[in-house]
Amino acid sequence: xxxxxxxxxxxxxxLGVVASGCISGGEEKTGINILYTYTGSFGDPAKGKQAAQAxxxxxxxxxxxxxxxxxxxxxxxVGDYLEANDKKMxxxxxxxxxxxxxxxxxxxxxxxxxxxxxxxxxxAVKQAEENQFRGGVVELGLxxxxxxxxxxEDVKAMFDSLPADVKEKKLxxxxxxxxxxxxxxxxxxxxxxxxxxxxxxxxxQNQIVNGQIIVPKATSKDQIELLRKADDWKAMEEYxxxxxxxxxxxxxxxxESLNSxxxxxxxxxxxxxxxxxxxxxxxxAYMGAERAAKEFGLDLIELQxxxxxxxxxNLRSLAKTGEYxxxxxxxxxxxxxxxxxxxxxPDQRFVIIDGYDPEMPHNVQMVLFKENEGSTLAGAxxxxxxxxxxxxxxxxxxxxEIPVLYKFEGGYRFGAYWALDYYENNKQ
Numbered sequence: 001x002x003x004x005x006x007x008x009x010x011x012x013x014x015l016g017v018v019a020s021g022c023i024s025g026g027e028e029k030t031g032i033n034i035l036y037t038y039t040g041s042f043g044d045p046a047k048g049k050q051a052a053q054a055x056x057x058x059x060x061x062x063x064x065x066x067x068x069x070x071x072x073x074x075x076x077x078v079g080d081y082l083e084a085n086d087k088k089m090x091x092x093x094x095x096x097x098x099x100x101x102x103x104x105x106x107x108x109x110x111x112x113x114x115x116x117x118x119x120x121x122x123x124a125v126k127q128a129e130e131n132q133f134r135g136g137v138v139e140l141g142l143x144x145x146x147x148x149x150x151x152x153e154d155v156k157a158m159f160d161s162l163p164a165d166v167k168e169k170k171l172x173x174x175x176x177x178x179x180x181x182x183x184x185x186x187x188x189x190x191x192x193x194x195x196x197x198x199x200x201x202x203x204x205q206n207q208i209v210n211g212q213i214i215v216p217k218a219t220s221k222d223q224i225e226l227l228r229k230a231d232d233w234k235a236m237e238e239y240x241x242x243x244x245x246x247x248x249x250x251x252x253x254x255x256e257s258l259n260s261x262x263x264x265x266x267x268x269x270x271x272x273x274x275x276x277x278x279x280x281x282x283x284x285a286y287m288g289a290e291r292a293a294k295e296f297g298l299d300l301i302e303l304q305x306x307x308x309x310x311x312x313x314n315l316r317s318l319a320k321t322g323e324y325x326x327x328x329x330x331x332x333x334x335x336x337x338x339x340x341x342x343x344x345x346p347d348q349r350f351v352i353i354d355g356y357d358p359e360m361p362h363n364v365q366m367v368l369f370k371e372n373e374g375s376t377l378a379g380a381x382x383x384x385x386x387x388x389x390x391x392x393x394x395x396x397x398x399x400x401e402i403p404v405l406y407k408f409e410g411g412y413r414f415g416a417y418w419a420l421d422y423y424e425n426n427k428q
Contacts, residue, residue: 031231032383032420034413035060035395041070042399048073051397056081056092060395062110062382064095064375066408067399071097074397075105082108089189091389095378097408099280100150100158106174106185110193111381112150113374117281117353119145120367121288121328124351125267127365128326129296131259133349135362137250140369143209147374149201149381152186158279161287166277197384200422204380204415208373213418216240217247217372218410219403227410233417236410253362258349267293268301268324270314272331275304285330285353298325311337319345326351338364371404372411379415380422387423 035058037051048070052063056077063078065071078094089107096102096112120140127133140146159167159179167179176182190198207213216236218224223243230236269289271282286302293300301324303314311334318327319341326349329338335355342350342361350364360366382394396412398405 032386032416033059033393034416035393036409037395037397038399038401038405039067039070039397040400042068044070045073045076048397049077052077052094052395053081055395055397059391059393061091061386061389061391061393062093062095063395063397064097064113064378064382064408064412065397066097066375066405067397070399071397072104075101075108079105079108089185089192091192091385093382093385095382096150099284100154101279102150102152102155102186102189103159103170103174103182103279106176106182107189110189110385111378113371113378114148114150114154115281115354115369115371115374116140116146116148117284117330117367118288118291120353120369121269121285121351122292124328124365124367125289125292125296125298125326128267128349129263129292129298131261131263132254133259133326133365134252134254135258135360135364136252137356137366137368138252139250140367141208141373142205142370142377146369147371148205149374149377152183152190155186156183157287158283161283161290162277162279170277170279193381193385194388196427197381197388200384200419200426201377201381204418204422205377208376213237214240214244215370215373215376216410216414217243217370218406220406224406224410227413230413231417233414233421236414236417240414250368252365255362257347258363261347263325264323265297266299266301266324267326267328268303268318269328270303270311270318270330270334271305272333273305273307276302281330281353285328289328305334308333312341315341315350316344319348322348325349329353329355331355335360370407372407372414375408375411376415376418379412380419381415382412383416383419384423387420388427 035055039047039051041047048067052074055063063074065074075094093110094108096109098115101112102109214237216239218227275282289300329352332355335357338350338352339357339360342364346363353367356366386394
């Protein structure tokens, strides 16, 4: 059935102000409507809620949040919609990001696109302990286990890593008497989605991992505009191949002196603001460090940053001792501090999670993630849920309109159109 294919720009960032508008295509195309909103903020839940409410009013059946704290408003909006319709769980659904956010609003969040910080941390520590540490950029995608859609097991693993008192407080806030009760409710929520949909998403993941499908990586305004105008995943894949051919490849550097030092069997981790118990990057970093510590018999030292002013003192206090095989910094906010301290202590190994600087010293490993690949799975899941329920609209709410978020949006679009093709060929 042919439909007028429309792309709605509900919010655009212009001179720091979020404006409202609508961009509509003029051609009739067979497709699925993808609503997108750049809120201009990562810390304003009210903006996220407003954006999601607008998308729900226009028929969005699944909304993917890629907006940090602003995205919490997306969960609230979908939750309010369900409550107004006397439903305890979706659809409609929301999709979380970065960590297994499924627990934040049980019944609302069907899954999350995880960046496996724990994998990045574990791999870096393993390299250091085996004297195979490499500075430079390490990019983790589906093949490397660096991104994925969350599972119930991911939620369990994160909760199990929490101190008992923190876990108890989280469960009380959510209104559950036990972790088992929470997990059972999350399983019931997932059961609202037919098994064939989960299987289709798994099939897509396998094709990406095996190199049968190349996911576009949009990092510029021109590139994301090309993907917005496309309505066929194979056409998008051609863009991906062309962009990949001209894109600089991540480089790593093996430093002989860094890897000939005597290891002390001590590692350290500096948490970002939020700290342990955030059920996000900090907790995931701890999980990776703890796993490595147990496997290699290491002492793990943890330092908390209560504000950005703590980054430099925390990193320096560890580096100046010379006692640590590797120092782990969690989050892109510490990028500048890591660069400065790494220059001061060139014989110290560092790893920065999700941070990048082209002039970073070679004693720093920058762990990045292929968000476009993980977002492709999110887009496929969202579109298949909608299509299976005879709906034709999904949405995505993002933070600032910056190049890294184009990767999320582009991947989401690619996955949605792959899903449309899959659905038309397998379910109709």
